[in-house]
Amino acid sequence: MSDQFKLRIFTEPQQGATYDDLLRVAKRAEETGYDAFFRSDHYLKMGSGTGEPGPTDAWVTLGGLARETTRLRLGTLMTAGTFRLPGPLAIAVAQVDQMSGGRVEFGLGTGWYEEEHTAYGIPFPPLKERFDRYAEQLEIITGLWDTPRGESFSYQGRYYELTDSPALPKPVQRPRPPVLVGGLGKKRTPELAARFADEFNLPFASLEAAAEQFERVAEACTRIGREPAEVVRSAALVLCVGRTDEEIARRADAIGREVGELRTNGLAGTPAEVVDKIGTWRERTGITRLYLQVLDLGDLDHLDLVASEIAPQL
Known part of the structure; x- marks a missing residue:
């Protein structure tokens, strides 16, 4: 894969997958040259x-993959802020970073899927409270990781209070693993991205909406004196590539989607079509990473096709 443009695999295991299914995909992704393996963090289909x-737990999964891969970056799009307290989450992610030798990337969001919360007894506050908690979580987790060894970290917020934390363990990556923020919120999301994000990700957005949101993030960076180019731009799109119309249709049918809809909203078509669409995204939005949402985890030939016929052209 190009040093400038990265293709990453993104999976949705809550739809029905075991750890072994994910391991097979991650190992094939590593063997065929993809930059990273990411997974969603959901507990309900x-x-x-x-x-x-x-479902499988995101950070348990990534801890296992950390020991069974050697090169792949590993991360979440996105860990739900509602699922875990920020202190223990900082510990878990730092541990997986250690287990992987420094290959973790940390995507954090507010949590949005109410049904999975009610199904598993997880509190689901109103949106404003979720966002307020999310802002505190970003501050706490990055604060714990950034605290120098031998010093302590304290925090007094509306929802969380930490007193004299030793801020251990430290991740391998210093000062911390890359933090991913994403979403289409027009005000608070860009502001939080400007403050905390190393990468800003837009999942399943239109080209026009993505270009507008990336510009909002750039403006938010400028307002606080941060160079906008410091924030990596990325997108996620569903993948459905085939050498022939029949192969494209078969892959679309396997994930319960229509080819026409996927051509409009995702990355669907022949390798040549997909290369052209990626080129348009790069030109219009400035993305340097693309997360390929792979929904049929048994179809490893799909990964091989992209690695052999699309990646070399990027």
């Missing part, structure tokens, strides 16, 4: 299907 055999 979405849409049709049974979701069997059931």
Whole structure:
């Protein structure tokens, strides 16, 4: 893969996948040259299907993959802020960073899927409170990681209070693992990205909406005196590539989607079509990383096709 432009694999295991399924995908991604393996952080399926055999925990999964891969970057799009307290989450992510030798990237969001919260007994505050908590979580987690060894970290917020934390363990990456922020919120999201994000990600947005939101993030950076180019731009799009129309249709059918819709909203078509669409995204938005949402985790040939026929052209 190009040093300038990165292709990353993004999975949705809540739809029905075991750890072994994810391990096979991650190992094939590493073997074929992808830059990273990311997964969602959800506890309940979405849409049709049974979701069997059931969800897997994001950070348990990444801890396992940390020991069974050697090169891949590993991360979440996005860990839900509602799922875990910020102190223990900082510990877990730092530990996985140690286990991987410094390959973790940390995506954090507010949490949005109410049904998974009610299904598993997780509190789900109103949106404003979730955002307020999210801002405190970003401040706490980065603060813990950034605290020099031998010093302590204290924090007094509306929702969280930390007193004389030793701020351990430290991640391998210093000062900390890269932090990803994302979403289409027009005001608070760009402001938080400007303060905390190393990368800003837009999942499943239109080209026009993405270009506008990246500009909002750049403006928010400028307002606080940060260079906008410091924030990596990335997007996530569903993948459905085939050598022939029949292969494209088969892959679309396997994930319950229509080819026409995927051509409009995702990365669908022949390798040549997809290379052209990626080129348009790069030109219009300035993205340097693209997360390929792979929904059929048994179709490893899909990964091979992109690695052999699309990646070399980027």
